[in-house]
Amino acid sequence: MLISRLVMLALSMESVFFCALVCTLGARLVICSSCNNDTSNATCNVTTACSDLGGECLDCSFPECKYGQTVEVSCTVKIFNNTINCSGEMMFERDAVCQFCYQGQEYQDYVCGNDSDCTVRRTPRSTYRALCCAKPEFLCMGNRTFYKRKLCNFTTGKRWTTTMLLSITLGGFGIDRFYLEQWGSAVGKLVSFGGLGVWTILDVILVATGYLGPADGSLYIY
Template structure:
């Protein structure tokens, strides 16, 4: 039995040696060349992500027009502000006469007719005139330059202003236009106060000092009101409004 066991051990060693020799000879599946080929194949294989690319659809948001805030919803089309409608120009109308204009509501504007039915095309009637021909009550003008000119002057001075037609007023042409306006502002001087000082203390130049006219005030003070003649003349000039504040503003 001992001989048989020793023989089996030797046989196992021979088989193990032959198998290792077969592997390192390059024919086995664990050869170095096969290992390099397998590694290169894995490296060349394209990488695939398990997470699919995002396919989120971006929706475009249409901005709301600025005029929408001025346009009432489901109101009569003929009562809409001018910024909410588009009208065809009718320049062949007669000035000062009523004229009919074809109009449509602007996009995103909802309006109805007299029967409360949705309406897109409608007509309006307005006086045939350009925007700059409107009465002053139908437009508003900027007053930023009104204080740089004198209101008390001969001839009366004007200043450049930018005027805008009111929303409910219809007219032809541009709704924003330049216009020459008369100077009309006040510095806080009261006509009644100036007249009272001229009558009571005019001989001392109090009226001229109050109006900011220091040179004339000093002249009246040292000449005792021009011996009374200058005082009487100033009372008349202030009474009719010819003599005003030195800054060129109007009386209150």
């Protein structure tokens, strides 16, 4: 009876972590694919309605407006190599918020590159210059690619190699999660003997791909 309950617990935990992994991977794929400002035939000359094209494929004129105000902008489809594959009117109106591209919200309106080598262990945290680009659905004024100062990655000294070694050798006892200070899940993994092996294997995958890290949100040292 106890063993069957442990199996059920392990399977439920496996499903939760698997869903989290899939969702995170999906989110990253969306972010990576959405920040493509390459205004080429492959990007802009697609068989869709012209009014559905992304901002990198349009020339939009903003009226005189105040920051944060919703306005109606006039957009025209850009022409590349004298070729247009979209259908419908090439000139149309769209609603947009009056703001420059760099004034949008990161992740929602634009994404920036990360410098994985810029790490700090103390405050105040130093910064680095990151290249950012507006997402296709984000209509804004000014350049769609721009630079921003971002905080360097914060680390508490946890090493990925150590976590990986612990996950492979002692993961069945939750030692890898104890090392990462994930106390609650570490105890659960210990009493379930690594989810009878299922949780252990899943954690090895999560650590290997970098999706399981320190509980405080800091980054690994590689």
